[in-house]
Amino acid sequence: MADWLAALDRRAELRAKAGLTRTLRPRVAGDAVVDLAGNDYLGLATHPEVTAAAARALSAYGLGATGSRLVRGSTDVHHALEDALADWLGADRALVFSSGYLANLAAVRGLVRPRTLLVSDAHNHASLIDGCRISGAETVVTPHADVAAVAAALAAAPGRPAVVVTESVFSVDGDLAPLAELHAVARRHGALLLVDDAHALGVTGPAGAGGVAAAGLAGEPDVVITATLSKALGGAGGVVAGPAEFVRHLVETGRTFIFDTAPPPAVAAGVLAAVRLARAGDALRAELADRAALAVRRLGAAGLAVSAPDAAVVSVTAPGPEAATAWAADCRDRGVAVGCFRPPSTPDSRSRLRLTISAGVARQDFERALDVIVECAP
Helix, strand or coil, X not given: CCHHXXXXXXXXXXXXXXXXXXXXXXXXXXXXXXEECCCCCCCCCCCHHHHHHHHHHHHHHCCCCCCEHHHHHCCXXXXXXXXXXXXXXXXXXXXEECCHHHXXXXXXXXXXXXXXXXXXXXXXXXHHHHHHHHHXXXXXXXXXXXHHXXXXXXXXXXXXXXXXXXXXXXXXXXXXXXXXXXXXXXXXXXXXXXXXXCCCCXXXXXXXXXXXXXXCCCCCCCEEEEEECCCCXXXXXEEEEECHHHHHHHHHHCHHHHCCECCCHHHHHHHHHHHHHHHCCHHHHHHHXXXXXXXXXXXXXXXXXXXXXXXXXXXXXXXXXXXXXXXXXXXXXXXXXXXXXXXXXXXXXXXXXXXXXXXXXXXXXXXXXXXXXXXXXX
16 A cells, blocks of 8 residues: 555655755745735735725625535626626627636536647647647647748648637736737638636736737637636636636536536625726836836846747746756845746746746835845856
8 A cells, every 4th residue: 555655755756856846835915025926016915995895795794605617606896807807808708617727627518519639839838738639639730830830830721620728928928929910820720729828817908808919819709718816806716807708618518627626706706896896007118118128138247048939928948847946945045035947847948047026016126126136146
């Protein structure tokens, strides 16, 4: 009986030798760390209007939703949030899930029909990759942001239903997918386009409506949008938005919707308040863009290899997984939290520090954090 535990220990040892150990580090409320690792891009997680809305709903509804959406979990707050998200994204309807991961699993599976071909970008998030695997559909993985490769994959499967699957702003390097070109190729071949707007919603596009809106594709009948509510909106949950017929299909068939407990009403209420603030947050988005550009200049001038961000994610290349881990630890010891991305979390063999810019961090703290990153560089 102990053999399987010994095997797990051996695998952990191998991960440790490769510099791939992962550790949970609890944080306390109100810690003084400068946060360049979380995803609270607009600083809304602690905004007083957001927390007040959540507190009112907590008092009114209690801690949890008490059931799945189709049993007792749907509240007027959930429906108001879905209406607000659909309006913001320019979609017919939106459907809220308890996480962005589950939203992606549902969206991919819901778009698959017999003989469907999925064409997935090599840098896609794990939730999209798992959605493709779980769907059982044939999947072709194309080189990152390669429109010609997508066109070739679609041309090689004439007459088959197909879905092009991509992020808008990619989560590791922060670059923006060529959405308009991908949509044109998909439409030419009669394919659908599924876009995970997680790192773009609230950060890019008109009124922060995301990468799909920025590309002029909002409301197109062959485009489906997913996003998380845990990044720029500072809450938790996920959303799928698109044609009303597709959302109805997910309500009636989506396993990660039907069989999952609904998001707590207090979280939905807080996110609804955050949507209103985000839509009016052009000044916050301008500050994010200015800080991202400053990070690239400051870190690049220090000789570090830095990505050119299209939103609020800045990637800094590390020499290897052990160096990335030590670099992040040194920054943390000096009061700066940064993301540490190593294989297999990265889509290639490179390890990185990932900096997520937040307007909720004081400007002087942000600039000091950049100095710390440079000083701790291996």
